[in-house]
Amino acid sequence: MATTYTPSEMMDRNSRSNRYYRNAVERHWDPGEIALEQDVENLLEHVESTPGYDQQRWKGTLSGIAKFGAGEDAVTEDLAPLATVLEDLDDQLFLTTQLYEEAKHADFFDRYWREVIWAVEDELGWERSNPRDDVWFNEPYIELFDRNKKAQYRLLEEDTPENRAKAYCHYHLTVEGILAQTGYYGMQTSYGGEFEELPYLPGLVEGFTKIRSDEGRHVGFGMNQLKKLIREGVDPELIEDTVAELIPLVQGITEDDRFQPDDAEPVGLEEGALAAYAVEKHTDRMQQITDAAAEIPDVDELVRLEGDD
Template sequence: MTHELFLTTTRGLQRESPAMRLYEKAKRLGIWNPSDIDLRRDREDWQGLAADEQDILLRLTAMFQAGEEAVTLDLLPLIMAIAEEGRVEEEMFLTTFLFEEAKHTDFFNRFLTEVAGATGDLSRYHSENYREVFYRALPEALGALRHDRSAAAQVRASVTYNVIVEGMLAETGYHAYFTVLERQDLMPGTRRGIALLKQDESRHIAYGIYLLSRLVAAEPALWDVLEAQMNALLPAALGVIGDVFAQYDPIPFGLVEADFIDYGLAQFQKRVARLERARGMSPEEIVQTTNRVIDRDDG
């Protein structure tokens, strides 16, 4: 494919667009180095934990690690689909996605090797529900964009990645992890990394909701595609959360399964409500609404 023009030398960059606002945030907040985080006390704290406490944290980390690697591996087709449409502002922001997902993969690997001293195959911690989402649904939905870059394919990809994987599972998992460490005043380096990581993910989710909003507003029939994908993935996503707690009796750290199921569903329903409101909006209203969310979000 050849170029007929370049947007930056014709109309210029639309700096008030949601993607450019997110890009500005990514440049300001997303430049952190996992290698700079001090994990020395984290190693000491880890060694003082009971076996079941170590096991649940290792289980969660093994899920985070594979999940971050999965999105790093699977993300490129979405970037290519947006680039092919000539949406340069969105593509500029999406370049930060890949950098940040790779950085998260780096961070959790440091935890596994330097804090937990984990060796061997940790995929034993990946339940069938987890495999349904991360081993199959995520690469299938994003990989489909290699040969089908239609709006419907973009909807399926973004629902899978931004709404289910990031907006529900990652947020719930990080909430559980951070809650444990904060309550017990454990592993300050890991807590710092997760706080930074959550800021990155909040920008990714904000873009995903914007992408889905503009797609369903432009083609109302895509709502059926969006709803079908959410309904197809929700049981497995809830199963991922339940599978973690099902392995322990009693559950370490006094965690309560219902708290995290409720949290995950609340995050999911919040995003669905925003998407439902977007169905009747004009492009200008979607931009304004998204920018208000971006401006008040600390990520």
């Protein structure tokens, strides 16, 4: 006799988590296939043609890339506790794709440093820089990722709805939904060919575009989980207060100008643009989560940047 399955023992193909899982399967990409040769050529040309360009300015170019690379390493490690405590099959399916994608993102930034940054430094006769050197990470960056790690591992000690909400607030909403989204805006705008004073880096931009597509699903999943937790009784003020405590750290990261020479003319985005963008993302996310009538945007809308078609 054939086994009879109840719906709870099978996937819910119509659930948002399952749709995100299928979307991830359909949008697979390989970080090893992104062409990086033009980035090397364009960076070398930029360094050699810019009067007064020195290793201090080079550090300014590397700072954002280093922060992203280390951040992807950290979130790859810190997602494991959530994968352990989730009991819903479709949530588990989605999270397997997120773990895999975070690893791919870390892979891309590692490859970029090896094949682009070191290639340029070797050509210029400069000492190879270390992408994990403490110099790249200011205090707000360290504190934000420390707090995120603690919020995730707290689930292994006390898995409550409130602690789950805090975990999603730290990881999916703040680190990915606000900080990373702001970083995409800054990096893709800066190195997308819009500013003559900055090098055009097509490989880096393509990598960010692929990563942004992945993280749209990650952010949407976290927002949907938070919305469900609110419906089940978690106080919306807990979510608002948790994120409000983290926003100053995001702003401290986006305003990190330690590698900007004192006598250098500002180039690229106007001062304060990234901080303002972070606040805008925060406002949007909170309204979408806490307003019972608001819908979670689809993947493409969640990661849309100004200028996208």
